[in-house]
Amino acid sequence: MMSLLAATRIFNGLDPRALQRAANEAHRKAVDADHFFVHQGEPALAAYVLVEGHAKILQVTPDGHQVLLRYIGAGQEFGLVAVLDGFDYPASIQAVEPCAALVWHGEVLAQLMEQHTRIGFNALRILAQQNQDLQRRYHELLTEHVEQRLAQTILRLAEQAGSNTADGTLIDLPLTREDLAEIVGTDIYSVSRLMSRWEQRGFVQTDHQHVLLLRPDALTSLAAAD
Amino acid sequence: MMSLLAATRIFNGLDPRALQRAANEAHRKAVDADHFFVHQGEPALAAYVLVEGHAKILQVTPDGHQVLLRYIGAGQEFGLVAVLDGFDYPASIQAVEPCAALVWHGEVLAQLMEQHTRIGFNALRILAQQNQDLQRRYHELLTEHVEQRLAQTILRLAEQAGSNTADGTLIDLPLTREDLAEIVGTDIYSVSRLMSRWEQRGFVQTDHQHVLLLRPDALTSLAAAD
DNA sequence: CGATGAATTGACCGATGTCAAGTGGCGTGG
DNA sequence: CCACGCCACTTGACATCGGTCAATTCATCG
Secondary structure, three states: OHHHHHOOOOOOOOOHHHHHHHHHHOEEEEEOOOOEEEOOOOEOOEEEEEEEOOEEEEEEOOOOOEEEEEEEOOOOEEOHHHHOOOOEOOOEEEEOOOEEEEEEEHHHHHHHHHHOHHHHHHHHHHHHHHHHHHHHHHHHHHHOOHHHHHHHHHHHHHHHHEEEOOOOEEEOOOOOHHHHHHHHOOOHHHHHHHHHHHHHOOOEEEOOOOEEEOOHHHHHHHHHOO | OHHHHHOOOOOOOOOHHHHHHHHHHOEEEEEOOOOEEEOOOOEOOEEEEEEEOOEEEEEEOOOOOEEEEEEEOOOOEEOHHHHOOOOEOOOEEEEOOOEEEEEEEHHHHHHHHHHOHHHHHHHHHHHHHHHHHHHHHHHHHHHOOHHHHHHHHHHHHHHHHEEEOOOOEEEOOOOOHHHHHHHHOOOHHHHHHHHHHHHHOOOEEEOOOOEEEOOHHHHHHHHHOO
16 A cells, blocks of 8 residues: 555655655545545545556536546545545536545644645645646637637546557547547537537547547647647 | 735734734835736736725736726735736736825745744635625526626625715716726626616616716615516 | 827627437346 | 436427627727
8 A cells, every 4th residue: 555655646755664654644535436535615524545447537617517528547546635624525426437545634644744744745736736727728728719629628638547459549538529529628419519519530439438639649639729 | 014914804903013014014015096016927926905096906818808807905915826826916916096106026025924924824815705795796607687787886885985976976986988898797788778778767877987876775676686 | 399109899600509400329127 | 138218318490699700980099
């Protein structure tokens, strides 16, 4: 478990003794596919590091509109705001397959941070990167069209959850048209139309909730199109 | 200067000796209206706390498209990523009026953080709040129309930079139609049309780069409209 | 008083969201 | 094992929001 922790961004660069302490303080939590680790709006009491499976980070509006912010995989953390007082979880975390995570109570993690400033800097780095990522996508949303954003999205997913096959890169996630629509910020019809067109042109191949990326170069140029 | 620092989010809650140390390490930097403190993409070497004036935080795309993320005023900080190695500024900071700021070199601030974990937690809190704010606006962008977003924007600006007058809340910033367009993510024509309509209905009153908010309730209900 | 930049307004059109109808595949239960 | 129903997906027709272009007015400042 310690080597596992050493590979995470939040515990990166810690000396073995500190890692051991962190490991001792952790609990383990498993959830079934489609179930939630945490719900948006709840008081943020604990921070998590995913160790098995993939999960969605998503938000819902009062009117039921859902937005899928991103997917996370093993080694990635969520709920870091738990180290701060008075924060609620800003989003919900839903397992897309059976998942397991390590859990730290917020106060415990805060203590670890006080004694090992490295963890604090790591947390800052993580939040700063999330910020940059969000800013980039915010920008995309303001300035780019649905086709470009969908192309970007598929490239990003292939990068972070893709496995190489003989034909191309297969995205290892159950990915419905609705999921894609919630990421890109459109509806399933527009996604469907674009995917059909790309499939005809041989850029991608889709098969029941799975996407196989054949021509990343083609999508890259679509994404860049002015 | 110490009481000034004590009121900032980043140095909030520090004991006087630590405040004194922080104050000793700071430099002061002034810039004229329309000039920049930092430019997007430059290596982030220093962190700033604005002490006079207002500034814009903005991003540009290679194609010249500009996005105005938010305004900041006295006591607010920017460029905190400078405490981390290898980060570039994610946005540019432009003074909208003559401004002054306190400046810390990234490494100096990092040292302060190591010795006063409180600063680190403050920084985490700031980034977490920025994240939440961005997520909320990301969500708005995905799900809401231009009219709702413009209403939201004006309400937000009135809240953070408004002064109460006999007639209503005056937004104390030079605010062109283009500025609004860059915040909302639209063009000056759409902004102009909406503002005209609202002015006819008596919701707002505009006068050469200034906006006077007369009926916040009306804008609130517009912003909430489904 | 002319020049420059901000703002307005109308006409147009395209991207994209909405609605409707239909296909296909998979799992469940009879 | 079959049939039914559900769910994901597709496709077409249509409506509309809002972005683009063009022309004009207005205000400010040198």
